[in-house]
Amino acid sequence: MSDDATPRTTHILYKFATTMVSGMAGKAVKSVAKAVGEYQFPWREKLTNYRDELSKGVWGYWELGAWKPLAISARRRARIRKEVLLAGGDWEFDPERKEMKTKRKGHKVDRLAAEKRANTARLMEEMPKMLDDYKKRRWEKKMKAEEDAAKKALNE
Incomplete structure (x- = not known):
């Protein structure tokens, strides 16, 4: 069974498999299992339905001076994103990444001492x-x- 199977479909499959025991039921179980395994979420439909909402931002947006959260939950947004990326589609709704801030290594005293020495040498020339x-x-x-x-x- 694939990861795309919902709890509802797996429950139906389990219930169907446990209640039917005859040879016909075995074929039916195999066909249902195959259908569940091959089933993919209609991510294109979801993407078209939620495109407006996803383009408003990741967390929410300001409207008329008030903060409005997205109508789609973060869990659903992440699920759709994962389905699109796994299917090989492009996900253009992530915000651009900011530049990483790098921390200076070493002690501040050492850095300031070097700057002070350089400043003193410059002043001594003048x-x-x-x-x-x-x-x-x-x-x-x-x-x-x-x-x-x-x-x-x-x-x-």
Whole structure:
């Protein structure tokens, strides 16, 4: 018996096999078993029936500011998906996959220490220019203070 047999069909098959014992019944059991084994769910019909609902998303959708779950259950959706894929059909209703986020390996302290060392090396290269600018600002401030003091002395 295949995995596609529903509990109802297997129950009918079991009941039929247990009640009939004659030679005719044996042929009937074989024909019913063959029919159950060859039976496939009409996934094309289901796909056409639920196409609108499946295209709305996997979990549900927003409509007029309210969240609406799908009219088809996740179990049924998965069943139809499985039947379509097993039959070789295309399933276009899955959402596109997002990019994987990769975690950095190692300790944060080690990574920050390396960044700090690189930043310190860059700043040390700029240090002579920074010192010249600092000395120039101090000298200009000192000269301005002396000018202000001289003007103040003249005004008094």
